[in-house]
Every structure is written in C-alpha cells, then in structure tokens.
Amino acid sequence: MAPSQGVLSEAVAEVGSAQRAAGIASVSSSSPLSSAELNSSTRWYKLRLHASRAGALWIAGFVEACRIDRAVLLCRRSKEVLKKTGQIFVLNGCIFLGSIWLLQRCLLPLLLWLLRSPSLRQDGDSAVGRSQGGGLLHSIIIVLCYGLWLFPIYVITFVVNCVWYNDIARHAYRAMDRGGVQNQKVSQVQMKNDSSGFRSIMLTIGEQIYSIFMLGVFFVEIFAVSYIPYIGQLFSFVMLSWLYAYYCFDYKWGFAKWNLERRLLFFETNWAFFAGFGSPCVLATFFLSPLVSAGVMNVLFPLFVLVATALNQEEVVKKCTFISPSLPNPTRLPIFQIPNTFLGPVLKVLQPRN
Numbered sequence: 001m002a003p004s005q006g007v008l009s010e011a012v013a014e015v016g017s018a019q020r021a022a023g024i025a026s027v028s029s030s031s032p033l034s035s036a037e038l039n040s041s042t043r044w045y046k047l048r049l050h051a052s053r054a055g056a057l058w059i060a061g062f063v064e065a066c067r068i069d070r071a072v073l074l075c076r077r078s079k080e081v082l083k084k085t086g087q088i089f090v091l092n093g094c095i096f097l098g099s100i101w102l103l104q105r106c107l108l109p110l111l112l113w114l115l116r117s118p119s120l121r122q123d124g125d126s127a128v129g130r131s132q133g134g135g136l137l138h139s140i141i142i143v144l145c146y147g148l149w150l151f152p153i154y155v156i157t158f159v160v161n162c163v164w165y166n167d168i169a170r171h172a173y174r175a176m177d178r179g180g181v182q183n184q185k186v187s188q189v190q191m192k193n194d195s196s197g198f199r200s201i202m203l204t205i206g207e208q209i210y211s212i213f214m215l216g217v218f219f220v221e222i223f224a225v226s227y228i229p230y231i232g233q234l235f236s237f238v239m240l241s242w243l244y245a246y247y248c249f250d251y252k253w254g255f256a257k258w259n260l261e262r263r264l265l266f267f268e269t270n271w272a273f274f275a276g277f278g279s280p281c282v283l284a285t286f287f288l289s290p291l292v293s294a295g296v297m298n299v300l301f302p303l304f305v306l307v308a309t310a311l312n313q314e315e316v317v318k319k320c321t322f323i324s325p326s327l328p329n330p331t332r333l334p335i336f337q338i339p340n341t342f343l344g345p346v347l348k349v350l351q352p353r354n
Helices: 002-065 068-077 079-115 126-177 181-194 198-225 234-254 260-269 271-282 288-310 313-323 335-348
Strands: none
Touching: 002 068, 002 271, 002 288, 002 313, 068 079, 068 126, 068 288, 079 126, 079 288, 126 234, 126 260, 198 234, 198 260, 198 335, 234 260, 234 271, 234 288, 271 288, 271 313
C-alpha cells in the first residue's frame, strides 16, 4: 500500500505541476493580448473625450453666433455702428435684393407674357417660328437685364460693403474698448506698437495681401470640393463655415494687432468652435440661389461681425475644457494647408527683411 500510495502521490504532484505550468503559460500568452486591449480601450476613451470637447466647442460657437443681442447692444452704444448697419440693410436688402425680386417676379414674367400675347403675333408666322423667335428674344433680354442691371449693382454693393464692413468693425471695436482699464491698457500697448515704424507698416500690408490670396485660394478649394459625389456638399458646408467665421473675426484681430501667424494658430487649433460659429451664416444662405444668397449674406454679415467683435473667444474656448482638463491642448487642424503651401513663398517676399 505504501509504494502504490507513493506512486499515486507522485503522479498527482506531476499533474498539478503540469497544470500550474500550463496556467502560467496561458497567462503569459494572454498578457500581450490584454495589454493590447487595454491600449485600445484607452485610445478609444481619449478619442471620445476629444470628440466630446470638439462637440462642446462646436455647440458653443453656434450658440455664440446666435447672440444677436450683442450686435443690438453695440448699435445702441455707437451711433456710427447703427448708421452703417442701417445703410447696409438698405443697400443690400432694399436695392440689391429688391432688384432681384423685381426682375425675377415682375419684369421677366411680364416680358414672357407679352412675347406670348396674340396681339404680337403675325398671321404669316408659324407656331414653331413664333416659339423659337420668342424664346431667343426672351433669352437675350434676360442676359441684358442681368448683365446691365444686376451685375453692376452687385459689383457696386460688393465694393461699398467691403468699406462699410471695415467701418462697422472699427467703430464697434472702439465701442467695446471704451469700458474698463484693461482695454485702455491694451489700447496704449497698441499705440506703442503702431509707432514701430515703416517695418511694421510693411509687415501689416504684406499680411493683408497674403490673407486676401489665402482666402481666395481657399474659396477655390471649397468650389472644387463641392463637386465630390455624396460628401462634397457636407465638406463644402463645413469649409464655408470656417471661411465666414474667419472673415467675421479677422476685423477684430486686425484692430487688436494680432499678426497672421497668431490668427492662424488660434483659428486652426480651435477649428471646432469656428466651424460652429460660421454654421448660422451658411445655414441662412446655403440652399438659396447664388444671387439671393449673396444678398442675404451681405445683409446678415455685419451682424455676425458685431457679434464676433463683442465676443471674448478665448474665454469661451477655455470654458469648454471642463470636458476633461487632463487632455492636452486640441490638435491643430491644417485648414489652410493648401493655400499656405502655394502662397508660402509670397509671404516671405512680402515680409520686410532685417
């Protein structure tokens, strides 16, 4: 009995040791998989946090853009802002949009009815000849009306709007600068920077020229992206939101003496906020015809410029970090990468050398 028990106990011990060895092997073999799963879950968790922060920034931008009460406050604070804003409403709302409505809803239907009137038909004309002649004459008159009437009005309003938008932003910035000692200190610093001489003036002019070309190339990029099947309109909507948001804040940043590098850094770092801020501008005009869209945008744009001027965008962006303070700063999205790639040498030429 003793030898058999000894052999049995040895066998049990060997089985137990084999099981323990197998268990250790299984744990060791499964440990890399568990580590991979842990890293994957961590990455997904961080991705969700980044998405939550981007969503919060987009909503904050959209809500801030709809704060038209700030535009009303600036109009009440500055008579010049109220006067220029009213002039823009009359120029674009009454003259430009009124001309479009008068041409498309009254004159052209009346012209088409006259061309189809039996009193203008001659007895020897055939039905086909009358229809072709009337259609050709109708098309010629439409081209003449658009080319000699609407297009000159559009060009005039575009030039006048560019001047008046700058005046509105300047008077609004001064109205915001009237309150508080901090703003007065900023103004004193800006006055010192203004006296830096010819180099500063040339640098400012160069950056403004570069911005015009950069936004022009970006607009061509939007136009090309809109023709991508299925997703082109969505990308076009987002890119137009960025474009309008940049236009709205560019006036304020110019008066605040932000250089071009600082503007692009802040804009591309907080891309979600500015995509939300520009969305109401695009929603108001995205589904309209090009001419009507231009007229409506010209009417609404000064309101968004005033809202952007009255907004402390840095403070709003900081408040959105409550999603996860442990996250690093948002990743800079190269929105203007393509324009900067083509126009980078131009900026080096425009900048004054030491």
